[in-house]
Structure formats: C-alpha cells, structure tokens
Amino acid sequence: xxxxxxxxxxxxxxxxxxxxxxxxxxxxxxxxxxxxxxxxxxxxxxxxxxxxxxxxxxxxxxxxxxxxxxxxxxxxxxxxxxxxxxxxxxxxxxxxxxxxxxxxxxxxxxxxxxxxxxxxxxxxxxxxxxxxxxxxxxxxxxxxxxxxxxxxxxxxxxxxxxxx
Amino acid sequence: xxxxxxxxxxxxxxxxxxxxxxxxxxxxxxxxxxxxxxxxxxxxxxxxxxxxxxxxxxxxxxxxxxxxxxxxxxx
Amino acid sequence: xxxxxxxxxxxxxxxxxxxxxxxxxxxxxxxxxxxxxxxxxxxxxxxxxxxxxxxxxxxxxxxxxxxxxxxxxxxxxxxxxxxxxxxxxxxxxxxxxxxxxxxxxxxxxxxxxxxxxxxxxxxxxxxxxxxxxxxxxxxxxxxxxxxxxxxxxxxxxxxxxxxxxxxxxxxxxxxxxxxxxxxxxxxxxxxxxxxxxxxxxxxxxxxxxxxxxxxxxxxxxxxxxxxxxxxxxxxxxxxxxxxxxxxxxxxxxxxxxxxxxxxxxxxxxxxxxxxxxxxxxxxxxxxxxxxxxxxxxxxxxxxxxxxxxxxxxxxxxxxxxxxxxxxxxxxxxxxxxxxxxxxxxxxxxxxxxxxxxxxxxxxxxxxxxxxxxxxxxxxxxxxxxxxxxxxxxxxxxxxxxxxxxxxxxxxxxxxxxxxxxxxxxxxxxxxxxxxxxxxx
Numbered sequence: 001x002x003x004x005x006x007x008x009x010x011x012x013x014x015x016x017x018x019x020x021x022x023x024x025x026x027x028x029x030x031x032x033x034x035x036x037x038x039x040x041x042x043x044x045x046x047x048x049x050x051x052x053x054x055x056x057x058x059x060x061x062x063x064x065x066x067x068x069x070x071x072x073x074x075x076x077x078x079x080x081x082x083x084x085x086x087x088x089x090x091x092x093x094x095x096x097x098x099x100x101x102x103x104x105x106x107x108x109x110x111x112x113x114x115x116x117x118x119x120x121x122x123x124x125x126x127x128x129x130x131x132x133x134x135x136x137x138x139x140x141x142x143x144x145x146x147x148x149x150x151x152x153x154x155x156x157x158x159x160x161x162x163x164x
Numbered sequence: 165x166x167x168x169x170x171x172x173x174x175x176x177x178x179x180x181x182x183x184x185x186x187x188x189x190x191x192x193x194x195x196x197x198x199x200x201x202x203x204x205x206x207x208x209x210x211x212x213x214x215x216x217x218x219x220x221x222x223x224x225x226x227x228x229x230x231x232x233x234x235x236x237x238x239x
Numbered sequence: 240x241x242x243x244x245x246x247x248x249x250x251x252x253x254x255x256x257x258x259x260x261x262x263x264x265x266x267x268x269x270x271x272x273x274x275x276x277x278x279x280x281x282x283x284x285x286x287x288x289x290x291x292x293x294x295x296x297x298x299x300x301x302x303x304x305x306x307x308x309x310x311x312x313x314x315x316x317x318x319x320x321x322x323x324x325x326x327x328x329x330x331x332x333x334x335x336x337x338x339x340x341x342x343x344x345x346x347x348x349x350x351x352x353x354x355x356x357x358x359x360x361x362x363x364x365x366x367x368x369x370x371x372x373x374x375x376x377x378x379x380x381x382x383x384x385x386x387x388x389x390x391x392x393x394x395x396x397x398x399x400x401x402x403x404x405x406x407x408x409x410x411x412x413x414x415x416x417x418x419x420x421x422x423x424x425x426x427x428x429x430x431x432x433x434x435x436x437x438x439x440x441x442x443x444x445x446x447x448x449x450x451x452x453x454x455x456x457x458x459x460x461x462x463x464x465x466x467x468x469x470x471x472x473x474x475x476x477x478x479x480x481x482x483x484x485x486x487x488x489x490x491x492x493x494x495x496x497x498x499x500x501x502x503x504x505x506x507x508x509x510x511x512x513x514x515x516x517x518x519x520x521x522x523x524x525x526x527x528x529x530x531x532x533x534x535x536x537x538x539x540x541x542x543x544x545x546x547x548x549x550x551x552x553x554x555x556x557x558x559x560x561x562x563x564x565x566x567x568x569x570x571x572x573x574x575x576x577x578x579x580x581x582x583x584x585x586x587x588x589x590x591x592x593x594x595x596x597x598x599x600x601x602x603x604x605x606x607x608x609x610x611x612x613x614x615x616x617x618x619x620x621x622x623x624x625x626x627x628x629x630x631x632x633x634x635x636x637x638x639x640x641x642x643x644x645x646x647x648x649x650x651x652x653x654x655x656x657x658x659x660x661x662x663x664x665x666x667x668x669x670x671x672x673x674x675x676x677x678x679x
Contacts, residue, residue: 058199059238064280088193117193123413125192125238142382143239145313146280167533167556171493175477189415189482197486197542202571202579205480205490205540210288210304210676211626211640213320217302218292218672222646224589224615225555225563227494228536232385232408233417233480234488239314239379 028052028129028137029119035107038084043135049076049159050131051083054117057098058089059125065144070105072156079160080133086111088125128152132159192237199236206231280310288676295669297361298328314385315378322371329363333507333611335598336360336662337518344444346506347433348459351444359666362506369395383410391425400427406476415482423474427500434463435505438525439605442508462523470500478536486542494534502526509611510598516657519601524610526594532557545573560593561615577630583642585622591615591651597664600656613648613665620646624672635679642672 028050030043039045042052053069055062066085073083083106089095090112099108111117120129123142130139139155141148190198201207212229220226285307292300301324308318332343334354341354346362354360375389385408393400406421429435440462449455478492503526510518538551553565564587571581592615594608624642631637648665655664 054193056193056196056199058196058236060236061239090194090196094196114191114193117191122192125195125236127192145239147313170535170554170556171533175493188484189412190485192413194485195482198482198488200542200547202547203488203540203542205488205538210286210306211674214288214290214302214304214674218644219587222614222644222668223563223587223618223620224559224561224592225532225534225553225565225587227474227476227496228492228534228551228553228555228565229538230419230421230476230478230480230490230492230536232406232419232478233410233490234482234540237410237414 025136025138027135028131029116031116031119033084033109035109038107042131045082045131046135047133048080048082049133049156051081051156052120052129052131053083053085054088054120054122054125054127055085056088056125057094061144062098062126063102064146065126065128066102066104068144068146068149068152070103072153073106076156076160081156081160084109086116088112088114088117130155130159132162195236198234199238203234204231205229205234280312283307283309284678286676286678288674290672290674293671294328296329297668298326298330300324300326300328313379316376318375318377320371320373322373323368324371325368329361331613332360332362333509333524333613334360334521335510335512335518335611335659335664338658338662341518342444342446343521344442344459345433346431348443348456348463349433357662359663367395369393369398380407383414384408387421397431398427398429400425402426402472417480419476419478419480421474421476423472425472425474426469427471428467428469429501429505430467431505433505434460434465435468435501435503436523437462437464438503439522439609442521442523444521468501470498470502472496472498476534488540490536490538492534492536494532494536496530496532496534498530500528502528502530504610504612507610507612509596509609511601512598512656512659513601514656516655516659516662522599524612525608526610527559527608530557530559546571546579559615561589561591563587563589579628581626581628583622583624583626587618587620587622589618591617595651597650597653598659613668616648616665617651618646618648620644622672633679635677638674638676638678640672640674640676644668644670644672646670 028042030041032041033039042050051069051072053065055065069083069085073081085104085106086109087095088111092110092112095110109116120127126144128141128144129137132138138159141152197203216226285305288304290302290304292298292302303323304320306318306320308316310316334341334343336357336359339356341360342351343354343360343362344351352363371391371393373389373391375387377385377387380386386406388405389403391400391402391404402423402425404421404423406419408417408419410417443455443459443462445455449458474494474496476492476494478490480488480490482488503524505523507524508521509524511520511522512518532555534553534555536551536553538549541548548570550568551566555561555563565585567585569581569583571579573579592610594606594610595615596606596609597611597616599605599609622642622644624640626638626640628636628638646668648667650665
C-alpha cells in the first residue's frame with residue numbers, strides 16, 4: 001500500500017509542470033572565469049542559480065535578450081540568481097560596439113575561441129542554460145523569443161525556490 | 165531522357181546533402197561572417213527583382229533563385 | 240523561395256519587347272519568401288528604387304519599386320511591395336527587313352506605320368503603365384522550420400495576373416543545411432486591344448484597296464478571335480542551402496514549371512518571303528498552348544575579408560526545345576565601413592525554340608507553330624555593370640547602379656534567300672540600365 005502511494009506520488013510529481021526535468025541531471029561543464037568580482041570558476045557558484053547566456057554581436061535576437069536579462073538580474077539577484085553572458089565574437093571590438101548600444105548590467109565573459117561553448121554543445125545562437133544551486137545543468141534554450149520571456153522567468157523562479 | 169536524368173541527379177544531390185553533409189558546416193557561434201547582411205541570399209532583393217523583370221522580357225528563361233538558409237542561424 | 244516564373248514573353252500581349260511582364264509577378268512571387276536577413280523587431284524596414292532601362296532606338300522603361308517589411312515579434316515577418324512601371328518605345332515585330340520601305344498595320348487595326356528600307360521593322364504603337372502589388376507573410380512553424388505564403392497581383396490595361404504562393408523551409412545539422420520547397424499558382428487573363436489574331440491570319444494592310452472604312456474593318460475583324468483568353472501556371476521548387484565553412488555557403492535548386500493556355504504574342508508576325516527574299520505577306524504567329532520547363536540552379540556566396548563574392552550558374556531546358564545557360568557574378572568590395580563598389584558580370588546563352596523561324600518561305604507548308612520573336616531565337620547576351628553603395632550616419636543607405644546590356648541574336652541555321660542575304664536579320668540589342676535606390 002505504501003509502495004503504491006509512493007508510486008502515485010512519484011507519477012503525480014513527475015507530471016507536475018512545476019518540476020524541471022528529473023532525468024539527465026549532469027553537472028554543468030565547468031570553466032575558468034577571469035572577471036573581477038566573480039569567483040574563479042563556474043563551480044564556485046554553487047548555492048546560486050546561474051543563468052548562462054551565450055551571445056555574439058551579430059546575433060539580432062541578443063538585442064532583445066539583454067534588456068530582459070538586466071531586468072531579471074535586478075529582480076532576482078538578491079534571491080541568488082547570477083546571470084552571466086558569454087561572448088563568442090572572434091573580433092572583440094565588435095562585442096564592444098554592441099555593448100555600447102545595448103548596455104549590460106550583467107558580467108560578460110569573453111570566449112572568442114569558443115572553448116566554453118564547445119563544452120555546452122550549443123545548437124543555435126543565442127543559447128542559454130539554467131544551472132541550479134547544486135551546480136547541475138537543468139534547462140537549455142535555443143534562441144531567444146520575446147513571447148517566451150514569462151516562461152523563462154518561471155523556470156528561474158522554480159530553481160530559485162528549490163532548496164539547495 | 166537527359167532531362168529526367170538531370171532531375172534525378174539533382175534530387176539525389178539534395179538528399180545526399182541532408183545526410184552526407186552532416187560534416188560540412190560550422191558551429192553556431194562561428195557564423196559571424198555569414199550573419200553579415202551582404203552574405204544573406206536575399207541581400208539585394210529589389211535589385212534582383214528588377215533584373216529578373218528585365219531578363220524575363222528580353223530572354224526566354226526565368227527564375228532559379230531561392231532565399232532560404234544561410235545567415236546567422238539565430239532562433 | 241523563388242519559383243520559376245511563367246513565360247514572360249507572351250504575357251504582355253499588347254506590348255512587344257517590354258519589361259513589364261505580368262509573369263514577373265509569379266517569378267517575383269517567392270522572391271520575398273522565407274527571408275534570411277533578420278530585421279530589427281518592430282521597425283519597418285523600407286526600400287525604394289527607381290530604375291531606367293533604355294535600349295538604343297527601341298524600348299524605354301521607367302520602373303519604381305517600394306518595399307517594406309516588419310518583424311512583428313519572434314520572426315513573424317510581413318513584407319509588402321508595390322511596383323509601378325511605364326513603357327514606351329518600339330519593339331521588333333518579328334517581320335524581316337526589306338530592301339524597300341514597308342507599311343504595317345498597327346495591332347489595334349487603327350493606323351499604320353512605315354518602316355524604312357533596310358531597317359528592322361519595329362512596332363512603336365505601345366506605351367503602357369502597369370501596377371504590381373505583393374504581400375508575403377513568413378513565420379516559424381515549430382523548431383527549425385519556417386513557412387511562408389503570399390499573393391501577387393499585376394494589372395495593366397489589357398492584362399491581369401494573380402498568383403498565390405506557399406513554401407516551407409527546414410533546418411538540419413545545427414542549421415548548416417536548409418531544405419526548402421515551394422509552390423506557386425498563377426492565373427492570367429489577356430484581353431489585347433484589337434483582339435487576339437487568328438493564328439497565321441494575314442495582316443490586313445489598307446493600301447487603298449477597300450471601298451470604305453467598314454469594308455476594311457470587316458476584313459480586319461475576320462482575322463480576330465472573340466473574347467479574352469487566359470493562362471494558368473504551376474511552379475514548383477525544391478532547394479538546399481548548405482553552409483560549407485565560416486566564409487562560404489552554397490545553394491542548389493531544382494525548379495519545375497508548367498503553363499497551360501494562351502502563350503502566343505498577338506502582336507508578333509512572320510514575314511512570308513519568296514525565293515528572292517521579298518516579303519509577300521505578313522502572318523500572325525502562333526505558339527503551343529503548353530510549356531513545361533526545368534531549371535537547375537547553383538549559387539555560391541563567399542565572404543572575403545572586405546567584401547563578398549557571389550557567383551551562380553543556371554541551366555534551363557523546356558519542351559519548346561529552348562536550352563539556356565546563365566552565369567551571373569557579383570563581386571563586392573568594401574571600400575570603407577560605409578561604402579562599397581560592386582562590379583557585376585552576367586553571361587547568357589540560349590538555343591532557339593523548336594518552332595522559331597526568322598521568316599516563312601512562300602510555297603512551303605505552314606508549320607503547326609511558328610514565331611519569329613527574336614526572344615525565342617538563338618542568342619547570347621551579356622551584362623556588365625557597377626554598383627556603388629554608401630551608408631549614411633543615420634544608418635540609411637544609398638546605392639547607384641549603372642549597367643550595360645547587350646544581346647546578340649544568332650542565326651539558328653536558316654538559309655537566307657535573295658535580298659535577305661544583304662540585310663542584317665539579327666541586329667544586336669543594346670541597352671543601358673541605371674538605378675538609384677534608398678534603404679531606410
């Protein structure tokens with residue numbers, strides 16, 4: 001009887017839209033960070049929810065994603081959200097031009113060789129990844145759609161509310 | 165007959181592209197040059213349209229182009 | 240997605256060598272589909288262009304285009320286009336030159352024109368204005384797939400063309416490969432001034448042999464068919480675009496087109512000459528009511544450090560026996576961050592239609608179909624041009640284009656009897672193209 005109840009709970013829970021992926025919880029590929037005021041590597045962010053965004057100056061949807069990311073960082077930073085934008089321009093000057101036009105209130109990491117991106121096996125540009133407080137990779141997004149902004153926000157909230 | 169052969173070859177080429185060309189191409193973040201406006205297949209749409217107009221009227225053949233694909237591959 | 244167009248040659252019934260073929264509507268039908276260049280969201284991107292086309296001693300055309308497109312969010316794009324063009328000038332009627340002056344009747348049946356000795360007969364009757372409207376909607380359809388649909392409308396005094404199109408594009412291999420398929424359906428109605436002539440009927444030339452106006456009109460009307468006619472066209476295209484490397488992409492397309500209906504140009508004639516090469520009569524041409532075409536197209540675009548190289552090759556063949564090769568190349572050199580020049584070279588070669596004849600020989604049996612329209616004959620043509628573009632501080636761009644087009648018709652193996660040997664039956668056509676465009 002108890003096993004049956006446990007099974008039912010398990011099934012119900014797994015069908016629940018509030019959970020984010022039971023299957024495939026792998027640790028997010030680690031990488032070194034050399035930005036002031038940030039820890040030395042990604043895994044040092046354990047305890048915080050990390051939203052990792054891969055972008056480039058030539059990617060037009062990125063112009064929409066930055067204002068939204070700025071807003072999210074401001075809103076949920078106190079609750080433990082850390083958004084990091086990884087730039088993949090091979091010509092860093094172009095990235096600077098982009099940032100002049102589209103201000104970023106989030107830290108930028110430069111990955112011109114695409115080493116970090118290779119680790120995350122990007123399928124399209126832009127791509128974003130949600131890493132939970134335990135350092136596990138929970139969600140990935142291909143592209144940025146203004147229609148889905150509230151969905152992205154919901155996912156962040158779920159991970160923020162999970163106990164570490 | 166020659167024409168049917170050509171059609172079959174072209175369609176086969178297109179199918180091969182799908183399967184056999186999984187090795188060709190670049191990583192999503194290596195599309196900086198391809199993302200440039202001038203590298204888009206429809207970059208001079210109005211010019212191409214006006215030219216096609218002229219050549220339709222003066223020659224017996226028309227068409228050929230398509231505009232899908234290429235670019236930055238975003239979204 | 241661009242689909243092969245309908246035959247433009249016979250669409251514009253009233254005008255002979257004009258560039259306002261309503262068929263361009265169908266061809267351009269898919270020019271705007273599944274757009275690649277991503278526009279900024281929520282802003283109307285607009286393009287205006289004014290083109291002048293002028294042949295030496297023949298047709299002159301002025302064409303204005305205005306197009307606008309807007310991304311309504313997440314790549315849901317609407318684009319619209321309006322084209323206005325105006326044609327004047329003279330175009331070859333299909334008759335052969337003669338060692339003496341000739342008189343021809345205008346296609347409407349009202350009025351005549353005289354052609355000097357040794358000159359290629361040109362009909363200068365026409366001038367017309369045409370309006371074309373296009374609307375296209377493109378949007379994503381799930382992961383890695385996009386769909387597009389649109390309508391085209393083209394209207395001029397004696398011609399109406401309506402076309403609808405739809406296409407799908409799907410990405411594979413991390414968007415390195417894109418496969419697209421498109422379909423276009425077009426319906427044209429033709430109602431030329433003076434009515435469509437009866438096939439191979441003789442041109443009635445009033446040289447005083449009629450008792451009065453009514454008598455002439457009666458004989459003229461006997462060479463005319465009643466009512467309007469139409470033509471429908473189905474176009475299908477399948478294509479693959481493949482990213483080769485960071486600098487290069489390639490495209491391969493196969494296009495199929497089938498048209499059914501009135502393909503004849505009601506204002507083109509053939510000269511019936513005797514064994515001395517002298518014209519005895521003029522008869523109206525007649526073309527088949529069906530045409531099936533195949534189109535094979537390959538294009539490569541290569542990103543240079545400061546510019547783009549673009550080269551394409553097209554092979555076309557159809558059941559009228561017209562085979563053609565086209566090589567088109569553009570080389571863009573960025574002179575600075577805001578300016579560029581782009582030389583352009585195009586080479587075209589076609590073989591004659593199976594029913595093409597520069598003239599008919601008196602005494603020989605009439606063929607099933609015949610046309611002396613030089614545009615269906617054997618020819619080579621080349622275009623050489625230069626474009627200069629500059630971007631303003633506001634982000635808007637001006638561009639200027641100047642091109643020279645020369646078409647050299649060739650003798651597809653017809654013997655020239657008598658007087659015709661001294662005359663140039665295949666005169667070259669020379670034209671200048673000038674265009675100004677503004678993007679904002």
